[in-house]
Amino acid sequence: MALPPPDPQFVLRGTSAAVHTLHFSCGGPEPDIPLLFSGSENGFIHVWNLKTHRVGAALDGHGRKSVYCVETMGGKDRLLSQGRDQRICLWDLAEGRTSVTDSVFTEHVGFCRCSLLKVAQGRWLMAMAARSLEEVQILELPSKTSVCTLKPEVGAKLGMPMCLKLWQVSDSQPVLLAGYEDGSVVLWNVSMGKALSQLICHQEPVMSLDFDTEKAKGISGSSEKVLSIWSLNEQQNLQVYKTHELVNAGISDITIRPDKKILATAGWDHRIRIFGWKKLKPLAVLDYHTATIHCVSFSDHSNPRERLLAAGSKDQRISVWSIYAQT
Numbered sequence: 244m245a246l247p248p249p250d251p252q253f254v255l256r257g258t259s260a261a262v263h264t265l266h267f268s269c270g271g272p273e274p275d276i277p278l279l280f281s282g283s284e285n286g287f288i289h290v291w292n293l294k295t296h297r298v299g300a301a302l303d304g305h306g307r308k309s310v311y312c313v314e315t316m317g318g319k320d321r322l323l324s325q326g327r328d329q330r331i332c333l334w335d336l337a338e339g340r341t342s343v344t345d346s347v348f349t350e351h352v353g354f355c356r357c358s359l360l361k362v363a364q365g366r367w368l369m370a371m372a373a374r375s376l377e378e379v380q381i382l383e384l385p386s387k388t389s390v391c392t393l394k395p396e397v398g399a400k401l402g403m404p405m406c407l408k409l410w411q412v413s414d415s416q417p418v419l420l421a422g423y424e425d426g427s428v429v430l431w432n433v434s435m436g437k438a439l440s441q442l443i444c445h446q447e448p449v450m451s452l453d454f455d456t457e458k459a460k461g462i463s464g465s466s467e468k469v470l471s472i473w474s475l476n477e478q479q480n481l482q483v484y485k486t487h488e489l490v491n492a493g494i495s496d497i498t499i500r501p502d503k504k505i506l507a508t509a510g511w512d513h514r515i516r517i518f519g520w521k522k523l524k525p526l527a528v529l530d531y532h533t534a535t536i537h538c539v540s541f542s543d544h545s546n547p548r549e550r551l552l553a554a555g556s557k558d559q560r561i562s563v564w565s566i567y568a569q570t
Contacts, residue, residue, distance in 0.1 A: 248527045251562040252551070253296055253339045260285035262555030263311040264356070265540040268319040269293065269549070277544065278319055279553055288324055291334070291561075293551075304343045312356035316367060316384075323384075324371075325349075325357050331371065333385065334470055347387060348425030348505070348515055350374035353403050355509050359384075360417055361408035370407045379404050379421055385489070389543055391436040393419065401425050405448050406463075409433070410456050422449025422463055428473065442481035443472035451497045453506070460484060462523075464508060469560025471522060487523050489516075493535075500541045500550070507552055507569055509536035515554050517566060527566065534558040 261281040269277035277293040286307035290300040305326030313324035322334035330349040338536055341522040347369075349357075355372035366383065373380040373392060377399075381390040395401045402424025411417040418439070419431040426445035445465040454461035457570050459475040470487040493511025499520055500506065508516045515529040515536060534557035552564045 248529055249564065249566065251529075251531055252565045253563050254531075255279070255281075255291055255296060255561040255563065256559070257298060257496065258283045258285075258287070258559055258561070260287070260559060261534075261537065261557040262559065262561055263309060263537045264313050265538050265553045265555050265561065266313045267540055267542040267544075267551070267553070268315045268316060269551075270543045270545055271319070275319075277542070279416045279540075279542075279561070280313045280315070280322065280389065280562075281555055282313045282324060282326075284309040286310060286326060286328075288313055289321075293563075300341055302336075302341050303436075304334070304346075305330060308560075310315050311354055314359050316359065317361065317365070323357075323359065325371075331357060331369070333553055335390070345385065345387070347371075347382065353405070355404050355406060357418070358407040358409040360411065361415065362411075368409055368417055370409050370421075370433075372404045372407070377401055377423075379407065379419065379431070381419070382407075384528070386480060391433060393421070393431050393433075393436060393438075395429075395438070401427060401429065406452050408452060408454050408461075410454060412456055420452060422452045422453055424448045426465065428452060428461070428463060428481060430475065430479060439479045440475075440481045442473055442483065444473060444483065445469065450494055451509075453497050453499045455499055455503050457503060462497055462499070462506065464497050466493050466511075470494065470497075470508070470523070485523070487518075495536060496538045498539050498541060500552075501543065502547070507539040507541070507554075509539045509554060511535050513556070515539060515552070515562075515564075517552075529554070529562070529564060529566075531562045532556040532558050532560065 264282040288302040308327035320337040353370040357371040447465040452463040491512035496509035517527040
């Protein structure tokens with residue numbers, strides 16, 4: 244008989260607004276305090292101490308406009324955040340500082356989260372939806388130099404980019420996976436600025452995607468009842484691998500755990516679903532929230548037993564779970 248799904252290990256309250264993005268920073272050696280960053284609809288970024296379950300700092304840099312992306316850059320003192328004020332902010336949090344050190348004006352009106360890729364010590368590539376509706380711009384940070392603009396072919400009618408994932412395998416060229424409004428996923432070669440492959444994965448806009456570089460396999464979700472799993476062959480062509488029918492429609496976010504064993508989805512039906520990544524076997528349905536779940540994130544603890552899963556919801560709460568941690 245299957246075990247009943249667990250309750251959250253703990254719940255974080257106090258954002259006073261819907262939670263749109265989560266990012267862990269737990270990989271440091273002791274006595275480093277494990278942190279969880281959350282971005283809210285009221286424009287605040289909260290830095291949660293995971294030992295005390297309390298807010299250590301509240302950062303205000305987006306003019307009270309919703310924050311929908313937060314990432315650390317090589318350590319918990321360097322932070323990047325993106326908000327509905329059309330700005331991407333870089334923060335310096337060392338020695339208790341809470342200051343924005345630089346920002347990029349995106350001129351993009353959608354909800355597309357930017358994607359970061361570390362390319363060298365202190366150097367990053369960042370993909371973001373550009374001012375022109377169908378385009379994606381790649382910048383180098385911290386210099387903010389433009390690397391390229393990825394433009395679909397004339398007449399392609401992909402619509403707006405909805406989600407982005409930059410990646411590279413060891414010394415190869417960086418590539419970008421982008422999910423678009425028309426339901427397609429496109430693989431771009433960043434250095435050449437050209438599309439390598441396009442695949443229609445959904446009938447509706449692609450809301451979220453994640454990619455496993457080791458298995459060259461990815462997964463995407465939309466407002467429909469379907470998860471689409473696709474793979475990338477040696478010729479750099481995307482192909483549908485399989486699809487999985489969901490009970491209820493609407494996926495806001497998908498994330499594969501760093502060890503590539505399980506994945507989590509954030510549902511419009513207020514539920515977190517856990518699947519085995521190898522065969523997409525449903526493992527658990529976590530039912531705690533009372534409104535749409537906007538984001539899910541796995542922790543980067545170096546000890547597998549300490550690994551956590553966090554979910555942020557429209558109900559202004561963050562649930563934190565210890566799930567299949569020892570596998």
